[in-house]
Amino acid sequence: MAPAHNPSQNYLLAALPAAEFGRLAPHLELSVLPLGERLYGPGEQLQHAYFPTSAIVSLHYVLESGATAETAGVGHEGVVGVSLFMGGDTTPSSAVVQAAGHAYRLDRHLLLQEFNRAGLLQRVLLRYTQALMTQVTQTAACNRHHSVEQRLCRWLLLAADRSPERELVMTHELVAGMLGVRREGVTEAAGKLQQAGCIRYRRGHMSVLDLSKLQDRACECYAVVRKENGRLLSDVRYRQDMAVALPT
Amino acid sequence: MAPAHNPSQNYLLAALPAAEFGRLAPHLELSVLPLGERLYGPGEQLQHAYFPTSAIVSLHYVLESGATAETAGVGHEGVVGVSLFMGGDTTPSSAVVQAAGHAYRLDRHLLLQEFNRAGLLQRVLLRYTQALMTQVTQTAACNRHHSVEQRLCRWLLLAADRSPERELVMTHELVAGMLGVRREGVTEAAGKLQQAGCIRYRRGHMSVLDLSKLQDRACECYAVVRKENGRLLSDVRYRQDMAVALPT
DNA sequence: AGTCGTCTGTTCGTTACCGAACAGACAGTG
DNA sequence: CACTGTCTGTTCGGTAACGAACAGACGACT
Numbered sequence: 001m002a003p004a005h006n007p008s009q010n011y012l013l014a015a016l017p018a019a020e021f022g023r024l025a026p027h028l029e030l031s032v033l034p035l036g037e038r039l040y041g042p043g044e045q046l047q048h049a050y051f052p053t054s055a056i057v058s059l060h061y062v063l064e065s066g067a068t069a070e071t072a073g074v075g076h077e078g079v080v081g082v083s084l085f086m087g088g089d090t091t092p093s094s095a096v097v098q099a100a101g102h103a104y105r106l107d108r109h110l111l112l113q114e115f116n117r118a119g120l121l122q123r124v125l126l127r128y129t130q131a132l133m134t135q136v137t138q139t140a141a142c143n144r145h146h147s148v149e150q151r152l153c154r155w156l157l158l159a160a161d162r163s164p165e166r167e168l169v170m171t172h173e174l175v176a177g178m179l180g181v182r183r184e185g186v187t188e189a190a191g192k193l194q195q196a197g198c199i200r201y202r203r204g205h206m207s208v209l210d211l212s213k214l215q216d217r218a219c220e221c222y223a224v225v226r227k228e229n230g231r232l233l234s235d236v237r238y239r240q241d242m243a244v245a246l247p248t
Numbered sequence: 249m250a251p252a253h254n255p256s257q258n259y260l261l262a263a264l265p266a267a268e269f270g271r272l273a274p275h276l277e278l279s280v281l282p283l284g285e286r287l288y289g290p291g292e293q294l295q296h297a298y299f300p301t302s303a304i305v306s307l308h309y310v311l312e313s314g315a316t317a318e319t320a321g322v323g324h325e326g327v328v329g330v331s332l333f334m335g336g337d338t339t340p341s342s343a344v345v346q347a348a349g350h351a352y353r354l355d356r357h358l359l360l361q362e363f364n365r366a367g368l369l370q371r372v373l374l375r376y377t378q379a380l381m382t383q384v385t386q387t388a389a390c391n392r393h394h395s396v397e398q399r400l401c402r403w404l405l406l407a408a409d410r411s412p413e414r415e416l417v418m419t420h421e422l423v424a425g426m427l428g429v430r431r432e433g434v435t436e437a438a439g440k441l442q443q444a445g446c447i448r449y450r451r452g453h454m455s456v457l458d459l460s461k462l463q464d465r466a467c468e469c470y471a472v473v474r475k476e477n478g479r480l481l482s483d484v485r486y487r488q489d490m491a492v493a494l495p496t
Numbered sequence: 497a498g499t500c501g502t503c504t505g506t507t508c509g510t511t512a513c514c515g516a517a518c519a520g521a522c523a524g525t526g
Numbered sequence: 527c528a529c530t531g532t533c534t535g536t537t538c539g540g541t542a543a544c545g546a547a548c549a550g551a552c553g554a555c556t
Contacts, residue, residue, distance in 0.1 A: 061389040064468050069389040086378040087371055088480045092472055093385055118366055123335055130334040133381055137341055140388035141309040141317040144428040147512075171533065180392040182514060187534060203522055203533055220312050224340055232336050395542075419503065430544065435504060451503055451552055 005030050007104045009053035011077045011233065015124050024114060024121075028104040033057070035169060039080055039095040046089070048105040049081035055101030056162045058178060061093050069143065069180035070155075072135040073098065075162025077229060082129045084108045085115045085122075098178070099163060099170075124233075131232045138221045143180065146219040149189040151179050153218030156199065158225065160208045167207040175206075193217070253278050255352050257301035259325045259481065263372050272362060272369075276352040281305070283417060287328055287343040294337070296353040297329035303349030304410045306426060309341050317391065317428035318403075320383040321346065323410025325477060330377045332356045333363045333370075346426070347411060347418075372481075379480045386469045394467040396429050397437040401466035403427060404447065406473065408456045415455040423454075441465070 007028050008014040013021065033039075033055040040046050042062070050057065057080050060070040071093065074080050080103075083091045114121050142151055155178060159168055172186040179186065190206070193199045198213045199206060208214060215222065255276050256262040261269065281287075281303040288294050290310070298305065305328050308318040319341065322328050328351075331339045362369050390399055403426060407416055420434040427434065438454070441447045446461045447454060456462060463470065 059385075061385055063389060063393055065393070067393045069392045071385045071388045082381075083378055085374070086381075087375045088378040088476075091378075091385075092382060092476055116366065118364065126333070127335045129377070129381075130331055130336040130339075133334075133377075133384065134340060136381065136384045136388055137307075137309055137319045137339075140319045140384055140391055141311060141428070143388055143391040144317045145311055145313070145315045173533075180389070183534085184515095184536085185513065187536090191535080201534095228336075228340055421503075431504085432506085432545095433543065435506090439505080449504095 005053065005102060007051065007053075009076055010051040010079075010104060012079055012124050012128055013051050013104065015120070015233070017120055020114065020117075020119050020121050024106065024110070027110050028106055031103055031105050033097045033101055033103050035097055035100040037097040039097070040090075041094045042092045043090050046081045046084055046108060048107055049079050049084055049111050050103040050105050051079050052076055052101065052103040054164065055097055055103050056099035056159065057095050057103075058098040059093055059095050060178065067180060068177045069139075070178040071139050072132055073158055073162065074132075077162070077233065078128050078132065079125065081108070081111075082125070082132060084111055085125055086129065098174075099159070099168060127232045131229050134228045134232075135225050138225050142219060142221040146221065148179065148181050148185045149192060149217065150219040151181075151221075152186060152189045152193070153198075153214050154222040155179060156193075156206070156208055157211065157214055157218055157222045160211065161226070167205050169204060170206050171204050253301065253350060255299065255301075257324055258299040258327075258352060260327055260372050260376055261299055261352065263368070263481070265368055268362065268365075268367050268369055272354065272358070275358050276354055279351055279353050281345045281349055281351055283345055283348040285345040287345070288338075289342045290340045291338045294329045294332055294356060296355055297327050297332055297359050298351040298353050299327050300324055300349065300351040302412065303345055303351050304347035304407065305351075306344050306346040307341050308344065308426065315428060316425045318426040319387050320380055321406055321410065322380075325410070325481065326376050326380065327373065329356075329359075330373070330380060332359055333373055334377065346422075347407070347416060375480045379477050382476045382480075383473050386473050390467060390469040391428065394469065396427065396433045397440060397465065398467040399427050399429075399469075400434060400437045400441070401446075401462050402470040404441075404454070404456055405459065405462055405466055405470045408459065409474070415453050417452060418454050419452050 007025060016024070039050060039057060052074060053076050057074045058070050059072045059074065060068050062068050080095050083089055115125060142154065152175065155175065172190060173183045176183040176186045190199065190201060193214070194201060196213065198210050198217065199208055201207065255273060264272070287298060287305060300322060301324050305322045306318050307320045307322065308316050310316050328343050331337055363373060390402065400423065403423065420438060421431045424431040424434045438447065438449060441462070442449060444461065446458050446465065448457055449455065
């Protein structure tokens with residue numbers, strides 16, 4: 001029986017061969033990420049990289065005006081803190097916990113040390129960074145050309161993919177902050193989606209009912225991001241594959 | 249006397265220590281990039297990385313509807329083809345020459361080989377990739393919250409920084425494609441800027457007259473990108489610094 | 497010099513979204 | 527249980543940008 005919490009619940013960690021995983025495992029600290037916690041702000045030096053398992057973290061940018069926009073989300077498929085190994089250490093963006101849950105954190109020095117061994121961790125992290133970039137790129141185009149409703153669908157689908165539960169603890173206000181629109185816009189779009197039977201929500205909670213209906217109403221951006229994530233991260237799942245091939 | 253064309257006109261190449269530069273130099277091919285040439289499209293395997301010297305390349309995304317949006321530009325400060333060393337090989341985006349000029353190209357195998365030596369090239373390329381990501385992130389937020397005029401200013405300033413000449417060969421139509429807006433919107437915004445004395449244009453040409461006036465009208469995004477570029481790429485200019493310290 | 501394709505200027509109605517304001521409803525707390 | 531703060535629903539006028547359509551102007555080319 002696997003324990004309730006396990007670093008391999010994070011896809012990147014799960015992708016590492018046993019030797020690399022073994023070196024890192026003793027240093028991975030399980031940490032609880034409560035809703036709203038800020039992992040870093042603009043220009044802040046990160047001390048750890050976070051590998052989410054059940055938590056979802058939102059990377060977003062806060063403009064001078066106070067307006068915000070999410071540029072990407074990170075769940076069990078990724079890691080928060082790519083700037084640590086990319087060499088910049090900090091970014092002008094912020095990272096905030098969007099769905100409470102758990103993550104394994106790793107000291108930045110240890111991360112860097114393992115990264116510089118140029119083993120599979122490096123390969124996996126760089127691939128993931130490219131996937132992240134795709135997500136940001138797609139968000140840029142999406143922000144420009146798609147409607148609030150389409151973007152809400154995209155966002156809900158991405159969140160649903162990262163969340164094991166049917167239900168997100170999330171207010172319209174918070175979603176509005178992510179999409180960079182007014183709260184009323186979200187209320188209206190969510191109302192339509194609920195009426196169409198795609199989702200259901202109540203004060204502070206939203207749940208996805210019908211994935212395929214939601215996809216029909218979403219813009220192409222969701223599919224592009226999902227497909228590219230699959231492409232970039234599929235052929236690096238060594239340890240998982242072994243576990244399947246050789247069950248203990 | 250330096251020849252008219254020199255790989256060191258690209259900041260990344262200029263940043264390499266003599267040994268690394270020496271290994272690459274024989275393989276760097278000067279290539280002419282005519283306006284409008286597409287270096288790659290979605291899913292296309294790149295054969296070379298391009299290090300622009302005088303050319304400017306636009307990275308942009310084409311939606312199913314045919315609408316487009318630029319997500320970042322690359323000039324002498326960067327390289328086209330980060331997916332080669334990030335491990336994905338391809339991206340869903342395209343790269344098109346926005347201002348004719350020159351670039352040095354390097355075969356992908358040679359790039360990868362040198363990248364995997366884990367020397368300064370790797371460090372420089374990863375840093376640049378982070379800077380690129382900042383640019384894309386900023387574009388995403390900017391697309392969401394800033395006006396056409398503000399974005400036009402930002403775009404002109406970034407182009408001016410990359411171009412040695414005062415004058416860009418560029419129609420309103422093309423600029424509209426970059427910003428993801430209608431041509432008329434660009435005409436209107438450009439008209440205002442011209443009236444204010446910030447820029448001057450005539451059929452197919454635009455030139456920046458007053459950088460600081462333009463900055464006043466631009467959104468914060470220009471300054472953020474510029475500053476972050478400086479921060480990420482300033483402390484890696486080894487060879488240039490030596491050249492200054494020890495003039496031949 | 498004249499021709500023609502491209503680029504720029506301008507107009508008009510339409511639409512999505514914004515900003516502000518407020519009523520009602522829910523749920524946690526004392 | 528009632529209170530209270532937060533969340534949702536809805537309204538209104540305002541505006542930036544859209545889509546379509548067309549006139550005029552430039553300039554390359556013959």
